[in-house]
Amino acid sequence: MTALNDDQLQLQRFEQICKDAGLKVTHQRLEIYREVLAAHDHPSAEALYKRLKKRLPSLSLDTVYRTLGTFDQLNLVHRVETLESQARYEAFNSRHHHFLCKGCGKLVDFTWQYFDAVQLPEHLSNIGTVDQANVVVHGTCAACVSSARSR
Amino acid sequence: MTALNDDQLQLQRFEQICKDAGLKVTHQRLEIYREVLAAHDHPSAEALYKRLKKRLPSLSLDTVYRTLGTFDQLNLVHRVETLESQARYEAFNSRHHHFLCKGCGKLVDFTWQYFDAVQLPEHLSNIGTVDQANVVVHGTCAACVSSARSR
DNA sequence: GTTGATGCAAACGATTTGCAACTGC
DNA sequence: GCAGTTGCAAATCGTTTGCATCAAC
Secondary structure, X not given: OOXXXXXXXXXXXXXXXXXXXXXXXXXXXXHHHHHHHHOOOOOEHHHHHHHHHHHOOOOOHHHHHHHHHHHHHOOOEEEEOOOOOOOEEEXXXXXXXXXXXXXXXXXXXXXXXXXXXXXXXXXXXXXXXXXXXXXXXXXXXXXXXXXXXXX | OOHHHHHHHHHHHHHHHHHHXXXXXXXXXXXXXXXXXXXXXXXXXXXXXXXXXXXXXXXXXXXXXXXXXXXXXXXXXEEEOOOOOOOEEXXXXXXXXXXXXXXXXXXXXXXXXXXXHOOOOOOHHHHEEEEEEEEEEXXXXXXXXXXXXXX
């Protein structure tokens, strides 16, 4: 269960999901997914584009947007809440939650196994079916707290 | 403790917060805040603008944007996560959580008192100070589930 | 070969900004 | 009266779309 094997498993799973959805496994899609998997900083479409451009010089930004949109619908990636105007993405795999700094917009992941095991309220089933429940903590990060104090 | 009194209290609190922050209590700000308080559908800046335009014909859309931005920084309103491109807002008062439908983008509030009483993980204090913790449930609403089934 | 995917360029829409006139304190 | 706020118009920026070409199956 090394990191390498994990990634290979993810990519196999990726191809299967694409085929099941009737989508072609194109070079661009594969690389974009690989890049999202490798990223741990919730990159925007534009950030991914810049990183990928080195490997795929002919890639266009619209393809990144379109592909991320497709992946989001397949639950392969997840569009995350931000305080900026740009949408940000993360791979939809490991269970984690978000801390969002109101001062600088920084987004920090944290894990909370207690919450992950908690049973969701029953009345949710009246609203719809649940894919995933996430906690978003709004606050001020340590850096912003100390800079505000010294202001 | 009628609804009327609640609103009056909210508005008094509002004026106090503005004064404390060195902000003028203008007619526009008062009305925009009142409208957000009255709304229970997470309106966008544009939706608020249309509603307010009836009462304040001279109001401009940029003022609504600017004012909501200001309110957000003061924690008077809260910018909520959506799957649309428009930002949506809600008054920052009653404790609730969000169900977000991946199919139609609908945003439904729900309460979860058990969660509200839960203690947040200790390691959060290493990240920063917490204003509020909210749960975002991603899923598919009942309407979208049945329309997908009949498809 | 067919169908869906990509790249390009142009369009779009939400939000922001500079600036002069105005208004609350 | 002054500093902060508003309204207007123009600019900006992230994202989407139409269409011809191209690649996966």
